[in-house]
Amino acid sequence: MTASGISESAVETLAARERARFLEQNPKSIALAERARHSLFGGVPMHWMSDWSTPSPLFVSRAQGARFYDVDGHDYVDFCLGDTGSMFGHSPAPIARALAEQGGNGLTTMLPGEDAVVAGELLAERFGLPYWQVATTATDANRFVLRWARAITGRKVVLVFDGCYHGTVDDVMVRHKNDRTVHRPGLLGQAYDLTQYSRAVPFNDLAALEAALAQGDVAAVLCEPAMTNIGMVLPEPGYHAKLRELTRQYGTLLIIDETHTISTGPGGCTRAWNLEPDFITLGKPIAGGVPCSVYGCSAEMATAMQLARSHASEHGEGHGHSGMGTTLSANALAMHCMRTNLSEVMTEAAYAHMLPLAARLAAGFRQLIDKHALNWSVTELGARSEFQFCAQSPKTGADAEAAFHDSLQMTLHLYLINRGILITPFHNMTLCCPDTSVSDVDRLLATLDEALSELLAIPGARQ
The missing domain is CATH 3.90.1150.10 (Aspartate Aminotransferase, domain 1)
Structure with a gap:
């Protein structure tokens, strides 16, 4: 049957x-x-x-x-x-206008403009996290935040939930089968063992979550507030509060991926459910359909990120070699469209x-x-x-x-x-x-x- x-x-x-x-x-x-x-x-x-x-x-x-x-x-x-x-919607009028406006004013310069400042202010107001960075896809945003989390904590393991969706980040291409973490079926061309530094547990299973965190080696939990790609799965009452409690207890950072769950409201589940993540990632609709993504962090994480950068620079590993950012990240076209989308479309x-x-x-x-x-x-x-x-x-x-x-x-x-x-x-x-x-x-x-x-x-x- x-x-x-x-x-x-x-x-x-x-x-x-x-x-x-x-x-x-x-x-x-x-x-x-x-x-x-x-x-x-x-x-x-x-x-x-x-x-x-x-x-x-x-x-x-x-x-x-x-x-x-x-x-x-x-x-x-x-x-x-x-x-x-x-x-x-496809091609909202303000986005079509923004594309035309920026089309004659330069598409990418590797330098910021006023649009970036306004977009950062709007993101901080909307989600409650004070500091923001811009990438091109949610995959990029998640990949970069995982690097920050590992640099900040000095730990290597990332924990995700079985059936999760966070783009094409290598670290998340794992599933939970027979009480162990395995590679996601259908994964092509994988050259190294992802299970060495990635761990998957079932969503809504607090016992499995705590057992995974209690090992003391998890840098971050990367989490959709509700699962959306294997079929929608909502959190049980009290699950997110306990998730936040356990991550703090075991010194693990919490990353909330709102790329799909932004459907909940202007501030996503983070605002609607009063979540308290260390980082937020968000892609896809943030610039009205123009490729763009963002990640935000708390003031505490911003301080820790600066310390991590300083440490890397002291060891000759700083400027331009962090493993984060691409040439087209935060390009002028995307920034103008994101500013317009946040202020006039995503209302x-x-x-x-x-x-x-x-x-x-x-x-x-x-x-x-x-x-x-x-x-x-x-x-x-x-x-x-x-x-x-x-x-x-x-x-x-x-x-x-x-x-x-x-x-x-x-x-x-x-x-x-x-x-x-x-x-x-x-x-x-x-x-x-x-x-x-x-x-x-x-x-x-x-x-x-x-x-x-x-x-x-x-x-x-x-x-």
């Missing part, structure tokens, strides 16, 4: 219909995919772009607000939004629109689950909601993974795509932006209702 309670044969019957429909109605995308095969590895500019539910890559012509348009002329309501990169008013729509969508998912008598659940986090193929919302990454039914998820996604709706790939997560409307939410719910009705009408669908 599958985790979802729906037979694989019924899923394949519906999937075959939907694949044929896609191929029939997307000739220009198919032609571009064939052309791209001769110059792009896998026919796409980044290999995972071919891992969607479509039988051939879907090629986009333009995007605006909560919609995008493909090369065959179809328009889509977008609940994926670049998997958070366009959390506030309280934007969240006031997004959050009720996400709640409406989550409530609709629950109604559909009840209507079709499915043993599924729904998890919410601010502007995000997700339906999961398990009776209760998962408590750990392993729980969320056990509920996967990949072929069913892919089939439902393809059904939606064929009818002009996109949700986040690889799981069933949705995101509402300031341009999402009530009618968009209701359209997604009605179309998913049709998909489930059609699927469950197939003989032998229920198990």
Whole structure:
């Protein structure tokens, strides 16, 4: 029996219909995919772009607000939004203006401007941490903060949670299996043993957390406030307070990665849940879709960072050789867009629109689950909601993974795509932006209702 309670044969019957429909109605995308095969590895500019539910890559012509348009002329309501990169809609008017403004004034100089000062002030006000640095991706931000944490503490081990997502940092490519840390399945080209200095424990498991910290060698815990990439997993009541208590008890720094959880509100979970991290990292949507990321730190960490730099300089390891920063980090274009995004786009008013729509969508998912008598659940986090193929919302990454039914998820996604709706790939997560409307939410719910009705009408669908 599958985790979802729906037979694989019924899923394949519906999937075959939907694949044929896609191929029939997307000739220009198919032609571009064939052309791209001769110059792009896998026919796409980044290999995972071919891992969607479509039988051939879907090629986009333009995007605006909560919609995008493909090369065959179809328009889509977008609940994926670049998997958070366009959390506030595609090309918000202030960002389009900022791009034009900075386009004629220089793109990168390796020097700061006033935009950097204003952006730093806005970040400090929003998140409560006084000092900030800028990188290009959340992966960079996480990598750099881990270096700081190791330099400050003199320890080497990093602790993460099983099923976590922190970009492509080597140190986080581990899982927790059979009470030990192992390499993440599918990891390519790994030359050294990550488990020497990385440790993974289950989320929401305080006993496992304390046992890992009690060894006294953990420089930092790198933590999403709620897990978002293996299926959404929310913290148990009191978990974050105990996490902070234990990290302080064992001399371990706490890094909160808000890259996805910024969907909760203008200050992310850090502000909404009164968290007290030593460092915050954040990427993707911070500059309105322009590549940019940031990390912030407490005053205590800023002092410790300066001491670490001074120590490195005394040993001839200072200026320009810290292992942090790239030439395009904090470039002028990104800084102008981040300043604009923080002041004009990523606002309280934007969240006031997004959050009720996400709640409406989550409530609709629950109604559909009840209507079709499915043993599924729904998890919410601010502007995000997700339906999961398990009776209760998962408590750990392993729980969320056990509920996967990949072929069913892919089939439902393809059904939606064929009818002009996109949700986040690889799981069933949705995101509402300031341009999402009530009618968009209701359209997604009605179309998913049709998909489930059609699927469950197939003989032998229920198990």
